[in-house]
Amino acid sequence: MSKKGVSAEEKRKRMLQLFYEKGEFFQLKELEKLAPKAKGIVANSVKDVIQQLVEDGLVDTDKIGTSIYYWAFPSKSLTTRKKQLEKITAELEEVTEKLKIIDNTLEASKGNEEDEEKCKKVLEEINDKEIELRRLQQELKNYQDNDPEKFADLVKKTQELKDAANRWTDNIFAIQSWCEKKFMLEKNVINKQFGIPDDFDYLE
Template identity: 65%
Template sequence: MSKKGVSAEEKRTRLLQLFYEKGECFQLKELEKIAPKEKGIVAGSVKEVLQNLVENGLVDTDKIGTSIYYWAFPSKAFTLRKNQMQKLKQNTEETINKLKAMEDALQAVKNTNDDNSYANILEELNDKEMELSALKNQLKHYEENDPVKFKEMLDKTEELKNAANRWTDNVFAVKSWCKKKFLMEDAVLNKQFGISDEFDYVD
């Protein structure tokens, strides 16, 4: 039964969990039946939530024959969030360094009593402070990937590995089904799904 007041972020999280837990490919109509029962997501909002996940690279999609299928790798979301966190930290460090340089320049201008230069640097300094504040807010948004939380995520590596291998089982099963259903060659299926020739179970 669906619940009222579920936020958009919570819907995305729940739908993504559904992919990880099932380890299968789905069509939209299938998700619209399963998601309300198992994850409390209103059927009418499944398409919008799914599209958001696709746009953010967390869910993959492709057309096979006349049908569109959706799937998600547990490890992909983990890697994506890790990269986002690293990029945000790098941007923050760069902004902090720029801010420090501006503060040094500001102090130098104060010492020369150059009012015009002081005003210009003060304005730029304020801009950098706003940029830093925005980056810190972004970091807060990804706080689940901070050093402490990140360790907790690493502790769940085994769980993610099992989920990934369960997905691998299903990939091979779906490929086998597609070969029979659509008479498609293995190489064509790999290209359709974006699967490399080295695709295999996670050790």
């Protein structure tokens, strides 16, 4: 039975550990010789792993003369991950704010009997997303910078919440369109009535 290959994420973790343990500057050829023995990373994948880490800001590189050197220290990783966490926290706050707007808008539109059931279901879904957001925010407070797997999971869940918020944004636009046709109202009048900002749009 053949051995299971090492995942891309595991290779990244092992390569960073190699840099942290050695605390030295390396050329690519040196890493291609050292990584297979020290961390079980096959030589022909070392270059790709290093490039990914450089692009993510976890490994530094510079050309000295005709040689290119690579290095990484724990303090660099800590700073990079703190910045990533700050970005995620800002995105979570943005999603929360937009979900509140959607919640208020749908609550105001519940007077239409035709849409009441639909609004009820959407509001229940939004409430679930808000609960999930609060849970994620609490996890962020307890997040340990040396746990990249947990960090990756939070990034994934954040994207899922953004996608969910955009689906509810679709519903708001649908309700706006229905009100425009049903009551012959201008969009800006509907926005003012339900407290929808003029720049209300999908999360990017």
